[in-house]
Amino acid sequence: xxxxxxxxxxxxxxxxxxxxxxxxxxxxxxxxxxxxxxxxxxxxxxxxxxxxxxxxxxxxxxxxxxxxxxxxxxxxxxxxxxxxxxxxxxxxxxxxxxxxxxxxxxxxxxxxxxxxxxxxxxxxxxxxxxxxxxxxxxxxxxxxxxxxxxxxxxxxxxxxxxxxxxxxxxxxxxxxxxxxxxxxxxxxxxxxxxxxxxxxxxxxxxxxxxxxxx
Amino acid sequence: xxxxxxxxxxxxxxxxxxxxxxxxxxxxxxxxxxxxxxxxxxxxxxxxxxxxxxxxxxxxxxxxxxxxxxxxxxxxxxxxxxxxxxxxxxxxxxxxxxxxxxxxxxxxxxxxxxxxxxxxxxxxxxxxxxxxxxxxxxxxxxxxxxxxxxxxxxxxxxxxxxxxxxxxxxxxxxxxxxxxxxxxxxxxxxxxxxxxxxxxxxxxxxxxxxxxxxxxxxxxxxxxxxxxxxxxxxxxxxxxxxxxxxxxxxxxxxxxxxxxxxxxxxxxxxxxxxxxxxxxxxxxxxxxxxxxxxxxxxxxxxxxxxxxxxxxxxxxxxxxxxxxxxx
Numbered sequence: 001x002x003x004x005x006x007x008x009x010x011x012x013x014x015x016x017x018x019x020x021x022x023x024x025x026x027x028x029x030x031x032x033x034x035x036x037x038x039x040x041x042x043x044x045x046x047x048x049x050x051x052x053x054x055x056x057x058x059x060x061x062x063x064x065x066x067x068x069x070x071x072x073x074x075x076x077x078x079x080x081x082x083x084x085x086x087x088x089x090x091x092x093x094x095x096x097x098x099x100x101x102x103x104x105x106x107x108x109x110x111x112x113x114x115x116x117x118x119x120x121x122x123x124x125x126x127x128x129x130x131x132x133x134x135x136x137x138x139x140x141x142x143x144x145x146x147x148x149x150x151x152x153x154x155x156x157x158x159x160x161x162x163x164x165x166x167x168x169x170x171x172x173x174x175x176x177x178x179x180x181x182x183x184x185x186x187x188x189x190x191x192x193x194x195x196x197x198x199x200x201x202x203x204x205x206x207x208x209x210x211x212x213x214x
Numbered sequence: 215x216x217x218x219x220x221x222x223x224x225x226x227x228x229x230x231x232x233x234x235x236x237x238x239x240x241x242x243x244x245x246x247x248x249x250x251x252x253x254x255x256x257x258x259x260x261x262x263x264x265x266x267x268x269x270x271x272x273x274x275x276x277x278x279x280x281x282x283x284x285x286x287x288x289x290x291x292x293x294x295x296x297x298x299x300x301x302x303x304x305x306x307x308x309x310x311x312x313x314x315x316x317x318x319x320x321x322x323x324x325x326x327x328x329x330x331x332x333x334x335x336x337x338x339x340x341x342x343x344x345x346x347x348x349x350x351x352x353x354x355x356x357x358x359x360x361x362x363x364x365x366x367x368x369x370x371x372x373x374x375x376x377x378x379x380x381x382x383x384x385x386x387x388x389x390x391x392x393x394x395x396x397x398x399x400x401x402x403x404x405x406x407x408x409x410x411x412x413x414x415x416x417x418x419x420x421x422x423x424x425x426x427x428x429x430x431x432x433x434x435x436x437x438x439x440x441x442x443x444x445x446x447x448x449x450x451x452x453x454x455x456x457x458x459x460x461x462x463x464x465x466x467x468x469x470x471x472x473x474x475x476x477x478x479x480x481x482x483x484x485x486x487x488x489x490x491x492x493x494x495x496x497x498x499x500x501x502x503x504x505x506x507x508x509x510x511x512x513x514x515x516x517x518x519x520x521x522x523x524x525x526x527x528x529x530x531x532x533x534x535x536x537x538x539x540x541x
Contacts, residue, residue: 058219077220077261080248100249101316113289113318119248120319123220124241124263167315174314188449189313 062126066091067135075122082106082117085132093133093162097191104190107163107170108132114170116189133162136169144212145169148203156194164190168204169214177208215251219260223267226424230393232262234422240264242285243319245312246328254338255329255345269323269426272296278432284323284425288378289314291322301430303460306441307381313450323425326379326389326405329416330372330480331452332361343369344413351413359518360452363526364479370413371516374406374481375452381441383482384458384474387430393423402428406481413480435460435472440536443476444529453477455526457533461497468492468501473509473534478526485509488530502534503527 059074066089075084082099085091085108097105099118106118109131136143145168148154155161167190171177176186183204184197192200207214223229232238237259241247250256269283272294280300282291291297292308312320334340334352341350353361353371361371379402387402406417419425439460445451456476462469471492473485488509495501506527515523535541 060220076217078215078217078251100252101245104313104315107315114315115319116245116315119245119316121220121241121244121248121261124244124265170314176314185449186314189315 060123062122064122064125064128064130066130067132073122077121077123079122080118081108081110081120081122081125081130084122085117085130091132091134095159095162097160097163102191103160103163104167105160105163107166107190109166109170112173114167131166133166136165143169144207144210144214145172145203148207149200152199152203152206153196154200154203155192155196160190160192160194164192164200168200168207171204172208172214177204180205216254216257218251218258220263221260222263222265226267226392226426229262229264229267229424230422232260233424234394235260238262240424242321242324243287244324245316245320246324250329250336253336255336264424270321271427274300280430280432281427282322282429283427285321287318288312288320288322288325289317292317300432300436301381301385302436303385303439303441303458304378304381304430306439307377307456307458310441310443310453310456311377322378322428325376326417326425328375331375332372333357335372344372344409344416347412347414354516357518358516360454360477361516361519362479363513363515363519363522364475364483365408366480366514367409367411367413369411370409370480372409372413372480373477374416374479376482377441377443377453377456377476379406380456380474380476380482381458382428382430383484384460384472385430385433385435386472387428389425390427390429391419391423391425393420395420397426399429403482403484409480416480433460433472434462434470438463438537438539440533442529442533442536444525455522455529457529459530459533459537461492461534461537463497463538466496468495468497471505473505473530475509475526475530478513478522485530487511497538497540499531499535499540502531502538505534506530 059076062073062075064071073088082096085094094108094117095105097103101116101119106116107114108117110125110128145165149165167187171186177183180201183201223232233240239258239261241261241263269285271283272286273281274296288308292305297305332353334342335344340352343351351370358371362373382402389400389402389405391398404418441458443453443456445453453476455478458474460472471489473489475483488505491508492501492505509530510527513523
């Protein structure tokens with residue numbers, strides 16, 4: 001395990017990369033994998049050739065403009081936009097929740113429209129403009145929706161918050177924030193297990209009523 | 215997810231040529247396909263991205279027929295002025311489906327092609343005749359709360375998950391498909407099929423055929439139509455039961471009716487007999503209850519979905535009341 005690259009797993013949160021919890025997860029996952037995989041795979045893992053195997057699959061060039069910065073990347077067709085943002089671009093604000101389009105934690109804007117980045121292939125987003133939670137603030141000045149989430153306690157654990165805020169901004173831009181009922185309906189793609197919904201609705205209503213540009 | 219090759223089709227012909235090869239799948243919005251690929255339910259060798267084809271139109275003609283391209287987004291169709299004016303039922307059904315994020319990705323053609331959300335189909339450790347023909351049906355003796363009450367077989371009792379398709383079945387829509395043998399038009403009610411002996415086939419699309427668009431003939435239902443969806447939570451859940459109801463009412467009398475149900479069968483379940491029973495009747499709750507009784511003939515429940523035998527007719531009556539303006 002000296003060379004961690006060989007056993008890199010998708011990161012699950014934005015914590016420091018060398019924390020012990022992560023190393024523990026990596027080690028235990030590798031042990032589980034060895035327990036379940038046939039001999040040849042163990043041999044391959046021993047020889048640290050798994051990365052080379054992965055690279056043998058065809059990679060494709062992808063151009064993404066993320067939060068105003070152009071990136072020329074090379075990705076496997078199966079890499080989702082979510083994983084590219086988090087793993088290749090280190091933009092870990094966008095969260096991986098269910099990874100199946102059911103929770104909304106991965107919500108980003110593509111060409112101004114909110115989508116689930118976990119169900120978007122990176123190769124299919126090529127040439128498009130992506131906005132993530134990191135792209136909302138202007139320097140030290142928070143976006144009005146970020147301010148409102150702080151003011152109204154629109155979160156508890158905070159894991160769903162980036163997706164909630166990206167969706168909330170889109171909800172106002174789409175013109176679907178005209179009543180509490182409408183906000184709840186058009187925010188239904190973002191699940192909050194802490195149950196911060198009433199405060200999220202309050203935050204969206206304040207921004208909407210404040211009439212600020214979002 | 216299994217690794218795959220990815221290509222973009224720039225012409226309809228190149229898409230048709232590409233999908234003729236086994237192991238090749240078309241991708242448009244990808245909201246269901248990518249999910250299924252992540253779970254290993256489907257593992258294509260190659261994906262053909264058709265998003266560059268010019269199939270996102272929404273147009274009408276002199277006769278008032280509405281034409282929508284296969285790549286028009288669910289969100290765009292649901293907010294389209296033309297759709298809201300000519301076929302508001304379609305907009306209501308689309309808005310009842312999925313979430314705003316998913317509707318921004320999902321296309322009309324992809325919505326039609328989505329697979330059942332039967333948990334046994336999704337769980338690759340379980341038997342499922344739809345996923346693996348001949349392996350058996352986990353749902354028949356299993357937890358079948360979400361499952362069919364109409365048209366099921368002893369091979370499969372899954373339901374079709376779409377809301378949009380329920381509205382299109384009610385509105386006499388047609389599907390235009392094109393393949394190597396040319397272009398043909400399939401009535402919407404014949405596009406999806408019942409499971410029978412071959413639940414692995416969801417629809418009547420021939421191998422290598424591509425959906426290019428749908429058409430909805432002009433009608434006079436815009437004033438009196440309603441989509442009612444009953445689910446476990448208020449929003450963002452699949453239907454337990456749903457009803458698309460469209461009426462043409464003149465002086466309190468029903469001149470024409472169109473009815474289809476969702477969440478009850480392997481395909482959007484059009485209710486032809488109940489429609490006929492409504493014609494010439496007054497637009498009252500009494501008439502709607504009689505129609506609901508006719509609609510439920512032949513229904514058969516399983517261990518955990520018996521509640522649908524009551525919920526489905528109640529949904530139908532309530533949808534008709536909304537359509538007729540009684541609520």
